[in-house]
Amino acid sequence: MYVQTWVPWVLCLDRPPPTTQFTATPARRVRSRFTMNETHDLHVLHGDDGNGPTVTLAEYRELVARLAKFAHAYYVLDAPLVTDDAYDRLYRSVEAVEARNPAWVVPDSPTRRVGGPPLAGFRKARHPAPLLSLANVFDSDGLVAFDRRIGVAGPDPEIPRYTVEPKLDGLTLALLYADGRLVRAATRGDGEIGEEVTPQATTIRTIPLTLSMGVNGGQGVPRFLMIRGEVTLPLDAFARLNEARDAAGEANYQNPRNAAAGSVRQLDPRITASRALRFTAYTATVLTLDEGGGALPLDQLAFEADAADLVASDPIDQDVVTRVFDRLRPLGVASGPFATHWEALLAMRDWGFRTNPHNRQCVGLEEAVAVLADLQELRATWDEETDGLVVKVNDLATQERLGSVAKDPRWAVAYKVAVSEVVVTRLLDIAVQIGRTGAVTPLAVLEPVRLGGVTVSSATLHNDDQVRALDLRIGDWVRVQRAGGVIPAILGVDLDGSRRDGQETEWAFPTACPACDGPIARDGDEAVARCTNASCPAQRSARVRHFAGRSAVDIAGLGGNWIDRLIASGLITSAADLYHLTLPDLLAIDGQGMGEILARKLCDAIDRTRRQTSLARFLFGLGIRHVGSETAELVAPLVGSLDALCDRLRTDRDDFLGSLGAQMLETKGVGPVVAQSVNDALSNPAMLELLERFSAGGMSPVPPAQSPKTAEDGPLSGKTFVLTGAMSEPRESIAALVVAAGGKVSDSVSGATSFVVAGEKPGSSKIKGAAKHSVTVINEEALRSML
Numbered sequence: 163m164y165v166q167t168w169v170p171w172v173l174c175l176d177r178p179p180p181t182t183q184f185t186a187t188p189a190r191r192v193r194s195r196f197t198m199n200e201t202h203d204l205h206v207l208h209g210d211d212g213n214g215p216t217v218t219l220a221e222y223r224e225l226v227a228r229l230a231k232f233a234h235a236y237y238v239l240d241a242p243l244v245t246d247d248a249y250d251r252l253y254r255s256v257e258a259v260e261a262r263n264p265a266w267v268v269p270d271s272p273t274r275r276v277g278g279p280p281l282a283g284f285r286k287a288r289h290p291a292p293l294l295s296l297a298n299v300f301d302s303d304g305l306v307a308f309d310r311r312i313g314v315a316g317p318d319p320e321i322p323r324y325t326v327e328p329k330l331d332g333l334t335l336a337l338l339y340a341d342g343r344l345v346r347a348a349t350r351g352d353g354e355i356g357e358e359v360t361p362q363a364t365t366i367r368t369i370p371l372t373l374s375m376g377v378n379g380g381q382g383v384p385r386f387l388m389i390r391g392e393v394t395l396p397l398d399a400f401a402r403l404n405e406a407r408d409a410a411g412e413a414n415y416q417n418p419r420n421a422a423a424g425s426v427r428q429l430d431p432r433i434t435a436s437r438a439l440r441f442t443a444y445t446a447t448v449l450t451l452d453e454g455g456g457a458l459p460l461d462q463l464a465f466e467a468d469a470a471d472l473v474a475s476d477p478i479d480q481d482v483v484t485r486v487f488d489r490l491r492p493l494g495v496a497s498g499p500f501a502t503h504w505e506a507l508l509a510m511r512d513w514g515f516r517t518n519p520h521n522r523q524c525v526g527l528e529e530a531v532a533v534l535a536d537l538q539e540l541r542a543t544w545d546e547e548t549d550g551l552v553v554k555v556n557d558l559a560t561q562e563r564l565g566s567v568a569k570d571p572r573w574a575v576a577y578k579v580a581v582s583e584v585v586v587t588r589l590l591d592i593a594v595q596i597g598r599t600g601a602v603t604p605l606a607v608l609e610p611v612r613l614g615g616v617t618v619s620s621a622t623l624h625n626d627d628q629v630r631a632l633d634l635r636i637g638d639w640v641r642v643q644r645a646g647g648v649i650p651a652i653l654g655v656d657l658d659g660s661r662r663d664g665q666e667t668e669w670a671f672p673t674a675c676p677a678c679d680g681p682i683a684r685d686g687d688e689a690v691a692r693c694t695n696a697s698c699p700a701q702r703s704a705r706v707r708h709f710a711g712r713s714a715v716d717i718a719g720l721g722g723n724w725i726d727r728l729i730a731s732g733l734i735t736s737a738a739d740l741y742h743l744t745l746p747d748l749l750a751i752d753g754q755g756m757g758e759i760l761a762r763k764l765c766d767a768i769d770r771t772r773r774q775t776s777l778a779r780f781l782f783g784l785g786i787r788h789v790g791s792e793t794a795e796l797v798a799p800l801v802g803s804l805d806a807l808c809d810r811l812r813t814d815r816d817d818f819l820g821s822l823g824a825q826m827l828e829t830k831g832v833g834p835v836v837a838q839s840v841n842d843a844l845s846n847p848a849m850l851e852l853l854e855r856f857s858a859g860g861m862s863p864v865p866p867a868q869s870p871k872t873a874e875d876g877p878l879s880g881k882t883f884v885l886t887g888a889m890s891e892p893r894e895s896i897a898a899l900v901v902a903a904g905g906k907v908s909d910s911v912s913g914a915t916s917f918v919v920a921g922e923k924p925g926s927s928k929i930k931g932a933a934k935h936s937v938t939v940i941n942e943e944a945l946r947s948m949l
Contacts, residue, residue: 270371284357287348298890307947322523332394365435370514391443399438443515449490587611596700600692621650637666709737714783741859780863831901833908876904886928887921
């Protein structure tokens with residue numbers, strides 16, 4: 163009888179695998195080099211002289227297959243077949259045979275999971291199918307609305323309507339397989355393009371290097387396949403990792419999610435291999451050749467040659483992977499091997515993947531609600547972190563029919579149970595932050611406290627109204643919760659202020675900007691106060707950060723610290739100045755300049771954005787008030803190009819702005835508030851100076867290919883919405899859903915407003931405006947039910 167909780171050396175953080183003096187010297191021939199008895203113990207037979215036996219190529223491959231089987235049983239099934247000592251002996255034997263016969267080594271040998279040499283950097287990888295995010299619901303009302311939107315979910319009422327699965331909190335990976343062989347692993351990235359991390363992924367024991375070709379009568383492996391799943395770090399492994407980092411004098415990871423992501427995004431795969439990461443598969447996408455109207459014979463031959471190369475080559479050429487998978491698209495459900503998502507989950511388990519043992523099928527909504535309640539109680543006992551549960555339509559044909567909106571599938575939602583954990587800590591101070599538009603936002607400075615697995619030391623207070631409504635005073639004991647399980651929020655003063663001892667002090671909203679001493683003003687219909695000094699250094703820094711951020715132009719390597727130093731050194735006063743920086747400028751920054759390698763990388767990163775940035779991203783990066791990323795996509799076709807914009811502003815500004823304003827008002831999704839804001843920004847002579855400096859620095863954004871399209875007959879056509887308060891996702895994403903459904907989004911309430919959508923802590927001015935104009939106020943779920 164063997165203990166089931168053994169930990170082989172491969173899980174240790176601080177020591178390499180044991181060495182051995184195994185030799186392949188001549189020995190008496192025997193029928194089998196190893197046997198299995200009833201207790202599954204492994205015996206490697208030795209020759210008469212006590213040395214290791216001579217091993218043939220066929221026997222080596224059998225050894226590898228046995229070793230892979232034992233590893234799968236331990237890492238994936240959590241049901242070890244052999245003792246750790248037996249596993250280690252077989253591992254060392256295989257390792258020694260491969261050392262003496264390197265030409266024999268097969269790509270899926272478990273010994274190849276220890277990681278290779280460090281990489282120079284990560285390359286980008288486009289996914290053959292988008293990796294969508296999930297919309298959130300927070301209560302049973304949200305689930306009812308979701309169920310109502312689904313309608314009929316499948317032709318067979320006997321098939322369970324939904325699946326419920328834990329939403330693991332880790333790093334999403336997309337794995338590509340060709341003829342059952344792992345050829346690429348990539349992070350999710352923006353859903354379309356991620357980072358290739360194949361060398362790192364191959365060190366994760368629960369990621370099969372080759373797939374089982376269907377066992378126990380299961381589904382065979384499709385020729386081309388994408389598997390989506392989550393990399394997590396189990397809680398006990400997370401604790402061991404931080405203990406090791408403590409001992410080494412290194413900073414701890416804040417939570418298992420960050421540790422998992424940081425472990426995979428290591429340029430040195432050996433570091434990834436040293437950590438007990440776990441991959442759990444949850445989506446299988448079968449891919450097929452997209453012939454685009456019929457491939458030419460020579461194209462087909464080239465494709466087949468590349469596909470054959472993927473299976474035969476070692477190492478795998480990622481350029482070949484790109485050529486092959488760029489030709490593929492998801493196979494339609496009617497032609498695919500699965501009728502339901504549950505069948506796909508069973509197939510993935512059959513192929514060798516770990517799937518979550520807590521996955522459930524549910525006949526209908528009532529059972530799904532009950533299962534969600536049951537699993538919610540169990541979450542605290544699981545050995546990996548989750549941030550909710552996922553409800554999916556089970557019937558794949560229904561999934562295909564429902565499709566997606568923006569970046570969310572219509573057939574699945576994340577059920578985010580409100581976090582019950584509330585902690586009490588001391589309010590040390592209330593600071594203020596200055597945003598790129600001059601918005602002055604109070605920030606609660608808290609005595610650090612652990613909450614939901616992370617250390618919380620601050621929380622946003624949104625505006626002066628909230629501070630007054632909560633009656634907060636410096637020195638108060640306050641109750642803190644992570645709103646939606648993510649954002650720290652102050653619920654109020656603990657025990658209604660009964661703990662106050664008279665030492666607390668009231669906080670007054672500043673009348674002058676703390677960054678520039680400029681005046682602060684508040685519009686009558688807004689809860690937000692703003693610094694009105696356009697030259698405010700805090701605004702300048704925030705504007706450059708916004709422009710260089712991932713959602714805008716995305717200048718890799720340009721962090722906030724370097725932006726502040728560039729401003730302090732006088733090298734930049736705006737984002738346009740970035741395009742006039744030189745290598746000597748960066749090397750000579752006041753204090754301590756950049757190293758030459760980093761400086762060259764930053765120069766290259768800036769240069770890449772000159773002609774690879776879309777006009778929409780550029781316009782969004784300008785930080786024009788009320789112009790989010792989705793709105794910029796609508797405005798860009800009306801502008802045309804940066805050169806055209808500069809020319810029109812220079813030669814006939816008034817006529818141009820009048821025409822542009824009229825076009826924006828005719829564009830669904832661009833309301834009068836946005837149109838006025840764009841007009842105000844472009845009519846400012848300083849904006850033309852800024853745009854011309856961009857142009858002089860070689861910035862040439864890519865013009866849009868065509869005018870934006872909107873849903874003329876969508877369910878929200880003719881309706882105007884105003885969004886306020888914190889919602890389940892950024893308001894820009896919610897606005898995109900409204901526009902895609904034919905509606906308009908406005909930033910102010912008027913008689914033309916159809917609905918005000920109120921999230922958590924809505925702005926008082928919007929609610930008052932709704933009452934004034936007799937506009938109906940609804941919540942986010944009511945909005946989603948209209949889509």
